[in-house]
Amino acid sequence: MGEFELIARHFTRPSLPDxxxxxxxxxxxxxxxxxxxxQLVISTxxxxxxxxxxxxxxxxxxGHKALAVNxxxxxxxxxxxxxxxxxxxxxxxDDAWLAAFARGLFALADAHGCPLVGGDTTRGPLNLCITVFxxxxxxxALRRDAAHAGDELWLSGCTGEARLALALRRGEAWATGDxxxxxxxxxxxxxxxxxxxxxxxxxxxxAALDVSDGLLxxxxxxxxxxxxxxxxxxxxxPVAPALxxxxxxxxxxxxxxxxxxxxxxxxxxxxxxxxxxxxxxMAGVAVTRIGRLTLEQGLHVRDAQGQAIHATVRGFDxxxx
Numbered sequence: 001m002g003e004f005e006l007i008a009r010h011f012t013r014p015s016l017p018d019x020x021x022x023x024x025x026x027x028x029x030x031x032x033x034x035x036x037x038x039q040l041v042i043s044t045x046x047x048x049x050x051x052x053x054x055x056x057x058x059x060x061x062x063g064h065k066a067l068a069v070n071x072x073x074x075x076x077x078x079x080x081x082x083x084x085x086x087x088x089x090x091x092x093x094d095d096a097w098l099a100a101f102a103r104g105l106f107a108l109a110d111a112h113g114c115p116l117v118g119g120d121t122t123r124g125p126l127n128l129c130i131t132v133f134x135x136x137x138x139x140x141a142l143r144r145d146a147a148h149a150g151d152e153l154w155l156s157g158c159t160g161e162a163r164l165a166l167a168l169r170r171g172e173a174w175a176t177g178d179x180x181x182x183x184x185x186x187x188x189x190x191x192x193x194x195x196x197x198x199x200x201x202x203x204x205x206x207a208a209l210d211v212s213d214g215l216l217x218x219x220x221x222x223x224x225x226x227x228x229x230x231x232x233x234x235x236x237x238p239v240a241p242a243l244x245x246x247x248x249x250x251x252x253x254x255x256x257x258x259x260x261x262x263x264x265x266x267x268x269x270x271x272x273x274x275x276x277x278x279x280x281x282m283a284g285v286a287v288t289r290i291g292r293l294t295l296e297q298g299l300h301v302r303d304a305q306g307q308a309i310h311a312t313v314r315g316f317d318x319x320x321x
Contacts, residue, residue: 078200
């Protein structure tokens with residue numbers, strides 16, 4: 001199977017009605033028509049075999065995750081998806097593998113009205129790179145530099161289950177439980193698009209990002225961009241059932257430093273507390289207040305008694321030793 005047959009067979013689809021795509025797959029470039037008066041939001045993520053996923057990973061799952069991590073970035077900006085491109089490096093053009101990959105990819109794409117509009121394929125080590133396009137009303141993007149001192153700090157869903165799934169697969173001694181119970185949290189994350197758009201429409205919601213490299217490490221991006229500090233109440237962070245049997249130090253590490261959760265971490269003024277809860281209900285996602293932002297810089301984690309807890313603040317770094 002040649003390159004163009006591969007594209008035609010697995011990645012060329014009819015245009016969606018009422019979409020922003022004027023011209024999609026098959027030309028030198030795509031044409032998108034955003035809603036008048038909106039701004040474009042663009043994000044790119046790459047998944048590399050052996051770095052982001054295990055060799056031999058199930059292709060349908062890879063198709064889902066490759067798009068999900070990009071849609072999660074749109075969610076964090078409060079944006080609506082318009083379309084995406086796919087750059088795909090393959091060791092071989094395996095028809096069955098490609099069919100399964102495309103099935104996972106397009107199931108998620110169709111669920112969020114986000115069509116494939118172009119890309120590239122080549123031979124090489126397995127590498128999946130997606131660029132996603134979205135739109136947001138001017139002034140409503142949930143930027144990292146928009147947090148205010150005194151804002152409440154909120155988290156969607158739960159963190160830590162993806163980290164536990166990774167530990168179980170690696171056979172790390174501390175990890176206990178059934179990997180099947182947490183595998184989807186690592187393999188098939190849920191982009192919080194409805195929540196992000198609801199938050200962007202909620203007055204008083206200021207900054208957001210998605211938790212991909214650990215709650216504390218990712219929070220640090222908001223704090224640096226907004227020149228603020230934060231206090232986190234550890235006892236307020238929701239603990240998923242799969243984590244409740246872990247030793248306290250390992251549970252804490254999963255909650256605060258585990259990656260691949262793709263939950264939203266966001267800030268909102270205290271007066272918007274009830275509106276934030278309403279946005280969560282509208283989106284069908286639990287949201288929890290876990291702390292507050294401070295004018296004094298620095299990040300402090302405290303237990304239920306208010307005592308400071310030492311916690312690793314640094315998030316995952318691809319180039320760290």
